[in-house]
Amino acid sequence: MAIVAKVIVDVPTMQTDRPFDYLVPARLEDALQAGMRVWVQFGKGARKVSGMVVSVSDQSDYDGQLKPLLDVLDPAPVLDHELLKLSKWLAQTTYSFWIACMQTMLPTMLKIDAVKVAEPVKLTADEQQKYFGTADSLAIGSLNAEQQVAVMKLAQAGKVAISYLKKDRARVKKIFYLIPQLSLEQAAAEREHVRKNAAKQLKLLTLIGEWAANNQHPALMTVEHQYGLTKPVINQAVEKGWLKLEGHETYRDPYPELQHQPLTKPLPLTPEQQTIVTQINAAVAERDPKTFLLEGVTGSGKTEIYLQVIARVLAAGQTALMLVPEIALTPQMVNRVKGRFGTHVAVMHSGLSDGEKYDEWRRIARGEAQVVVGARSAAFAPLKNIGVFIMDEEHETSYKQDSAPRYHARDVLLKRAQIHHAPVVLGSATPSLESRARAEKGVYTLLRLPHRINDQPLPPVHIVDMREAFAHGAQEDFSGPLLDALRIRLQRQEQSVLLLNRRGYSSFVMCRDCGYVAKCPNCDISLTLHMDTHTLKCHYCGHEEPIPHRCPNCGSDKIRYYGTGTQKVEAKLQQLLPDARILRMDVDTTRRKGGHARILDAFGDHQADILLGTQMIAKGLDFPDVTLVGVIDADTALGLPDFRASEKTFQLLTQVSGRAGRADKPGEVFVQTFNPDHYAIQYAKRQDYEGFFRQEMAIRHRGNYPPYFYSTKIAVSHVDETQAAKAIFSLAKELREHLSDQVIMLGPTPGPIARLKNRYIYQIVLKYKHEPALAATLQHILEETQQSSRHGFLVAIDPEPLAFV
Numbered sequence: 001m002a003i004v005a006k007v008i009v010d011v012p013t014m015q016t017d018r019p020f021d022y023l024v025p026a027r028l029e030d031a032l033q034a035g036m037r038v039w040v041q042f043g044k045g046a047r048k049v050s051g052m053v054v055s056v057s058d059q060s061d062y063d064g065q066l067k068p069l070l071d072v073l074d075p076a077p078v079l080d081h082e083l084l085k086l087s088k089w090l091a092q093t094t095y096s097f098w099i100a101c102m103q104t105m106l107p108t109m110l111k112i113d114a115v116k117v118a119e120p121v122k123l124t125a126d127e128q129q130k131y132f133g134t135a136d137s138l139a140i141g142s143l144n145a146e147q148q149v150a151v152m153k154l155a156q157a158g159k160v161a162i163s164y165l166k167k168d169r170a171r172v173k174k175i176f177y178l179i180p181q182l183s184l185e186q187a188a189a190e191r192e193h194v195r196k197n198a199a200k201q202l203k204l205l206t207l208i209g210e211w212a213a214n215n216q217h218p219a220l221m222t223v224e225h226q227y228g229l230t231k232p233v234i235n236q237a238v239e240k241g242w243l244k245l246e247g248h249e250t251y252r253d254p255y256p257e258l259q260h261q262p263l264t265k266p267l268p269l270t271p272e273q274q275t276i277v278t279q280i281n282a283a284v285a286e287r288d289p290k291t292f293l294l295e296g297v298t299g300s301g302k303t304e305i306y307l308q309v310i311a312r313v314l315a316a317g318q319t320a321l322m323l324v325p326e327i328a329l330t331p332q333m334v335n336r337v338k339g340r341f342g343t344h345v346a347v348m349h350s351g352l353s354d355g356e357k358y359d360e361w362r363r364i365a366r367g368e369a370q371v372v373v374g375a376r377s378a379a380f381a382p383l384k385n386i387g388v389f390i391m392d393e394e395h396e397t398s399y400k401q402d403s404a405p406r407y408h409a410r411d412v413l414l415k416r417a418q419i420h421h422a423p424v425v426l427g428s429a430t431p432s433l434e435s436r437a438r439a440e441k442g443v444y445t446l447l448r449l450p451h452r453i454n455d456q457p458l459p460p461v462h463i464v465d466m467r468e469a470f471a472h473g474a475q476e477d478f479s480g481p482l483l484d485a486l487r488i489r490l491q492r493q494e495q496s497v498l499l500l501n502r503r504g505y506s507s508f509v510m511c512r513d514c515g516y517v518a519k520c521p522n523c524d525i526s527l528t529l530h531m532d533t534h535t536l537k538c539h540y541c542g543h544e545e546p547i548p549h550r551c552p553n554c555g556s557d558k559i560r561y562y563g564t565g566t567q568k569v570e571a572k573l574q575q576l577l578p579d580a581r582i583l584r585m586d587v588d589t590t591r592r593k594g595g596h597a598r599i600l601d602a603f604g605d606h607q608a609d610i611l612l613g614t615q616m617i618a619k620g621l622d623f624p625d626v627t628l629v630g631v632i633d634a635d636t637a638l639g640l641p642d643f644r645a646s647e648k649t650f651q652l653l654t655q656v657s658g659r660a661g662r663a664d665k666p667g668e669v670f671v672q673t674f675n676p677d678h679y680a681i682q683y684a685k686r687q688d689y690e691g692f693f694r695q696e697m698a699i700r701h702r703g704n705y706p707p708y709f710y711s712t713k714i715a716v717s718h719v720d721e722t723q724a725a726k727a728i729f730s731l732a733k734e735l736r737e738h739l740s741d742q743v744i745m746l747g748p749t750p751g752p753i754a755r756l757k758n759r760y761i762y763q764i765v766l767k768y769k770h771e772p773a774l775a776a777t778l779q780h781i782l783e784e785t786q787q788s789s790r791h792g793f794l795v796a797i798d799p800e801p802l803a804f805v
């Protein structure tokens with residue numbers, strides 16, 4: 001009987017988004033398993049493409065002659081049964097291509113596909129610029145689904161060649177060891193045959209004798225360093241048969257400095273902590289996939305709870321998956337988990353090199369690491385037998401991916417929890433409204449830690465009305481009360497943290513004479529200044545140009561940089577407090593690898609009195625001598641047309657306030673604002689999450705916003721604005737026909753960025769409570785646009801978007 005492999009091919013289009021049957025050649029019959037990548041011939045031209053085996057069967061639904069599968073890429077499955085199942089669920093719930101979802105789950109180095117420009121280049125200058133910029137090749141994995149389709153089309157037109165770069169095996173890092181092939185006596189005898197002036201060879205022979213006698217296999221690297229024996233000398237010895245080189249796979253350790261620290265001991269829990277740990281442990285033991293919402297004020301000891309639950313899970317022979325927001329993956333958090341569980345921990349976040357990521361992934365897949373700490377994409381870590389899922393700072397918006405597949409890591413954890421029969425712990429001092437509302441309804445179990453460890457009070461928060469402050473001679477960004485508080489800290493040799501709540505982290509260029517702002521020629525967005533390369537870049541399409549010295553519009557030379565302003569604020573602060581030692585943390589000072597860690601270490605070391613930074617300083621920092629937190633501009637987000645603006649402001653203020661007075665010295669917070677009476681600011685002053693939750697829920701209820709309503713955003717884009725507009729209106733009509741009249745439709749409107757990568761965007765937001773026909777309707781719309789994609793339409797569907805506009 002023939003064995004058939006069901007393969008999802010790496011051709012991300014709607015028509016190919018299903019398994020195709022291939023005949024498994026006899027030589028592979030025993031070896032082939034689901035979750036392995038393979039080479040197959042596909043389509044009219046019988047192109048060679050890669051694909052993923054999703055199942056192996058002895059039956060085929062296809063009547064024609066099956067093509068044989070060409071080859072396997074992986075010696076073992078890269079996706080196990082659970083992750084394969086998860087990938088299908090992900091594709092359905094995010095309206096994405098199945099193959100794209102599977103690729104999202106794998107580390108970059110396992111993605112074998114890169115697209116290269118064909119030689120000779122047949123792309124028009126426009127196409128070259130649009131897809132490749134100045135590069136001559138690009139990884140197709142770095143493109144979104146729509147771009148991938150576009151590039152595939154270029155490939156079909158023979159304009160670019162697809163070349164598959166398989167790097168993963170070559171990139172396995174190996175350590176070579178020297179295995180003596182001579183005994184002590186043989187080595188001595190061999191010395192007689194060597195020229196007397198060949199000092200290196202004589203030395204090596206002596207060493208070989210010693211290693212043989214002591215049964216040692218020294219590492220090549222050590223031998224080179226310790227004895228100054230160069231590679232040619234050793235290669236010669238290998239040729240002569242004195243030595244053998246043996247390569248052993250090894251891992252890159254992203255945190256070498258943590259290697260030799262003694263492990264920390266669990267702290268004796270407070271009664272509050274103990275009650276919570278007991279409840280979570282009970283669910284772990286009963287394999288109850290329930291969700292806990294751990295609402296604990298800042299500094300209440302949530303992390304210690306996570307660590308003790310993880311310890312319990314490990315003791316039972318299970319594994320643990322813990323997510324933290326990218327921004328909080330400071331060495332502080334990694335230290336705490338690695339410090340407790342040492343080599344059992346694998347870390348996954350974007351700060352690691354591709355090689356490091358790949359190594360950590362392999363350690364997990366092979367069962368060598370049982371605890372995973374990572375950012376969003378670590379939700380797909382290939383752990384087996386997971387005993388608990390933890391998501392710290394569960395309200396963080398970085399858990400939602402804003403390109404396809406548009407998934408939320410929280411949903412992934414909840415789904416995996418069902419498969420593994422394990423509980424989920426969502427922790428935060430300021431839970432998302434969605435999660436807190438679910439706890440209210442009893443869908444999640446609410447656990448609360450209302451007190452700080454050692455019953456330290458939460459720091460008092462003073463609201464400074466900046467309108468008044470300016471009347472009383474405030475110095476630009478600094479009110480009198482904040483400056484006084486800073487001076488007191490300097491006298492007492494205590495530390496302060498200052499938050500500059502500027503929206504976005506980008507800097508731009510503007511002409512002071514005519515107001516011209518440098519904009520991207522392809523997108524409706526200003527270009528971002530990069531001082532390191534001295535260029536202006538578009539973060540959306542990659543367009544890059546030199547910084548102008550004269551205004552291209554009016555010719556004036558008064559063209560200036562504007563930006564987050566941290567540098568300017570720092571200069572002003574230094575002028576006001578000449579003796580203060582200030583550390584600045586923003587995109588510029590953390591751009592280089594490890595920049596983040598260096599600044600935090602220096603601050604922890606008391607090399608500075610004041611840490612001044614953007615949002616990245618608000619989270620997870622635990623410095624005992626910080627007794628003052630200042631927020632320079634609390635309201636920047638409040639003016640945005642975003643229904644989550646109040647929630648985000650409240651969360652940010654509460655989180656950053658939580659950095660003060662965490663140890664025995666009491667803390668104090670100053671929040672400067674132009675809206676002192678705004679409820680988000682008032683509740684943050686009282687650090688009253690529950691109060692804020694109730695008021696905000698009332699407002700969401702009145703506006704029919706989440707969490708009272710579900711929402712989905714649908715965007716259509718086209719290079720021709722009229723076409724895009726027409727398409728969105730016909731799409732709106734179709735949605736109205738198929739959906740109930742309970743659905744609230746916002747739009748059609750132009751997208752928040754009206755043009756991106758030369759495509760005009762129009763959008764619709766749907767709000768609804770229960771709409772069983774929605775998924776099928778959207779799926780149908782996607783299929784339709786695929787048909788019409790030769791007319792250049794692209795549709796993007798975003799379930800539960802972070803923002804409507």
Ligand SMILES: Nc1ncnc2c1ncn2[C@@H]1O[C@H](COP(=O)(O)OP(=O)(O)OP(=O)(O)O)[C@@H](O)[C@H]1O
Pocket residue numbers: 267268269270273296297298299300301302303304305429453619620621622658662
């Ligand atoms: N049971 C305990 N006994 C003594 N100290 C503890 C205990 N639990 C936690 N701590 C200490 O209290 C401090 C605050 O705890 P932790 O950082 O875990 O709080 P958190 O709730 O995670 O804080 P945040 O949300 O603000 O980051 C830490 O320095 C921690 O080591």
Ligand SMILES: [Zn+2]
Pocket residue numbers: 511512513514515516551552553554555556
């Ligand atoms: Zn100008």
Ligand SMILES: [Zn+2]
Pocket residue numbers: 520521522523538539540541542543757
């Ligand atoms: Zn652009």
